[in-house]
Amino acid sequence: MPGRRAAPGSVNIDFTLRRVFRKESFRPLQREVISAALDGHDVYLQAATSFGKSLCFQLPAVVDTGITIVISPLLALMKNQITSLEAAGVRVATINSNTPTDERRAIMDDLKCGHPLLRLLYVTPEFCAMDHFRRVLRIIHTQRELARIAIDEAHCISEWGHDFRPSFKELSFFKREFPDVPMICCTATATPRVRADIVNTLGLDPKQLKSFTMSTSRPNLHYEVRFKSDEYDDHYDTFLAWLQNIYRRRKDPDRMAYLQAAGERITNVSGIIYTLYRRDTEALAERLCSDGIGAKPYHAGLSPSQKDDNLNGWVTNRPGYDIIVATTAFGMGIDKNDVRFVVHWQLPKSFEGYYQEAGRAGRDGKASICAVYYSREDRDRAAAMMARDSRGGQTSEALGQALRNRAESLKKLVEYCEETKKCRHELISKYFGDDGKAPCDWACDHCKDKDALGRRKEAGLASEEWCSTQRDTGRYDYDEYDC
Numbered sequence: 001m002p003g004r005r006a007a008p009g010s011v012n013i014d015f016t017l018r019r020v021f022r023k024e025s026f027r028p029l030q031r032e033v034i035s036a037a038l039d040g041h042d043v044y045l046q047a048a049t050s051f052g053k054s055l056c057f058q059l060p061a062v063v064d065t066g067i068t069i070v071i072s073p074l075l076a077l078m079k080n081q082i083t084s085l086e087a088a089g090v091r092v093a094t095i096n097s098n099t100p101t102d103e104r105r106a107i108m109d110d111l112k113c114g115h116p117l118l119r120l121l122y123v124t125p126e127f128c129a130m131d132h133f134r135r136v137l138r139i140i141h142t143q144r145e146l147a148r149i150a151i152d153e154a155h156c157i158s159e160w161g162h163d164f165r166p167s168f169k170e171l172s173f174f175k176r177e178f179p180d181v182p183m184i185c186c187t188a189t190a191t192p193r194v195r196a197d198i199v200n201t202l203g204l205d206p207k208q209l210k211s212f213t214m215s216t217s218r219p220n221l222h223y224e225v226r227f228k229s230d231e232y233d234d235h236y237d238t239f240l241a242w243l244q245n246i247y248r249r250r251k252d253p254d255r256m257a258y259l260q261a262a263g264e265r266i267t268n269v270s271g272i273i274y275t276l277y278r279r280d281t282e283a284l285a286e287r288l289c290s291d292g293i294g295a296k297p298y299h300a301g302l303s304p305s306q307k308d309d310n311l312n313g314w315v316t317n318r319p320g321y322d323i324i325v326a327t328t329a330f331g332m333g334i335d336k337n338d339v340r341f342v343v344h345w346q347l348p349k350s351f352e353g354y355y356q357e358a359g360r361a362g363r364d365g366k367a368s369i370c371a372v373y374y375s376r377e378d379r380d381r382a383a384a385m386m387a388r389d390s391r392g393g394q395t396s397e398a399l400g401q402a403l404r405n406r407a408e409s410l411k412k413l414v415e416y417c418e419e420t421k422k423c424r425h426e427l428i429s430k431y432f433g434d435d436g437k438a439p440c441d442w443a444c445d446h447c448k449d450k451d452a453l454g455r456r457k458e459a460g461l462a463s464e465e466w467c468s469t470q471r472d473t474g475r476y477d478y479d480e481y482d483c
């Protein structure tokens with residue numbers, strides 16, 4: 001039973017864009033994507049981080065009749081989107097492991113009532129697999145109130161992509177049971193193979209599908225690799241000096257006047273530091289605080305209230321919450337427009353993860369820095385950890401494939417870090433198979449000064465000989481990644 005759809009021409013998306021979402025105009029291609037969704041097509045949307053993909057399912061959800069179910073992999077991401085929608089006065093809710101029972105019951109009652117007030121409901125893929133929720137979905141569908149299914153971070157469907165989540169595969173249920181309900185899938189990071197896998201797994205008809213695939217380019221991001229080695233340093237001191245320099249620049253009288261006029265705190269430089277370990281998030285945040293820089297940890301082991309407080313404080317630029325030191329639990333989709341830097345404290349786990357996390361920076365279009373600390377020792381540790389995982393005996397062929405792909409993706413990221421002779425924007429664009437050239441106006445360490453980059457690499461990295469001795473004599477410490 002198809003969902004009722006607002007009559008063509010009866011909705012004014014420009015008005016809703018301004019009135020509800022408080023945006024002046026659509027960004028290139030947003031209008032086309034939204035129109036395709038409102039016309040009832042299945043839509044695949046792949047575009048750079050910060051393109052504005054969420055609007056492409058949120059705006060149709062607001063103007064169309066019925067409810068949109070949004071499937072999202074991370075609680076932090078849901079929370080972030082829900083906060084913005086609530087601020088815009090949109091009726092939205094989530095059901096997840098932290099939702100209190102009475103709130104959950106009220107949401108379920110609304111869903112089944114025949115005319116849900118909610119415009120969007122955010123859920124995890126695991127929740128969609130539950131029988132009782134599927135029963136409720138059938139009821140909404142029978143009542144012709146199931147407007148659309150939106151799958152955010154759709155690359156999680158594919159074992160060929162990063163962040164594969166087996167539960168995303170179960171989303172094939174939607175087209176099997178509700179073939180007439182349109183779907184929209186969004187991602188920033190899919191190679192052609194991942195894209196084909198998403199379409200195939202979800203049971204979308206490639207001939208009918210409206211597909212929009214844009215470049216991954218983010219010209220305002222300044223990419224750089226900072227070299228380090230176990231042998232010589234704790235890179236905290238150089239990082240702190242760099243950060244303090246940014247603060248000093250803000251104290252320039254003209255800059256201070258400008259910041260005050262804009263209502264910004266002089267002492268606020270919003271940033272994210274990603275680490276692979278929970279304990280680092282806490283230790284590093286503490287160390288920064290003791291050096292007078294407001295920083296908070298974020299990882300899956302914190303209590304829900306601690307996570308909420310740290311996230312909200314950071315989003316609202318509260319004093320003491322300038323930097324979030326996070327594991328990848330704080331990754332995909334987080335949207336805060338004035339993040340001036342994203343630093344990876346160690347080599348990330350995959351190329352896609354690196355691009356995603358770096359993409360939290362500069363979402364207002366202003367120049368922002370994305371730096372990754374790279375050492376050959378971390379490279380060897382990551383490779384050893386991956387080899388151990390693949391020997392661990394997977395429960396399925398899909399998980400085995402996902403591990404092989406992760407190893408390949410990590411290899412490409414190592415090549416990216418070791419490269420000193422090519423533009424970083426070009427390397428990223430090539431990895432994702434973009435058409436055309438990625439613009440870089442001195443926005444990477446290679447294009448700024450390739451000779452200096454080569455010298456820094458030479459001076460900063462341990463030699464391959466030293467690393468191989470460490471490997472052969474078993475001198476590296478290995479710690480499980482935790483997020």
Ligand SMILES: Nc1ncnc2c1ncn2[C@@H]1O[C@H](COP(=O)(O)OP(=O)(O)OP(=O)(O)O)[C@@H](O)[C@H]1O
Pocket residue numbers: 023024025026027030047048049050051052053054055187188332333334335337359360363
């Ligand atoms: N037409 C528009 N005009 C101005 N700002 C917009 C417009 N569309 C979206 N934005 C803003 O752009 C920012 C990024 O949007 P969004 O979070 O949807 O990006 P995304 O494409 O999902 O990125 P990612 O893949 O990195 O999560 C948001 O702050 C959003 O409000």
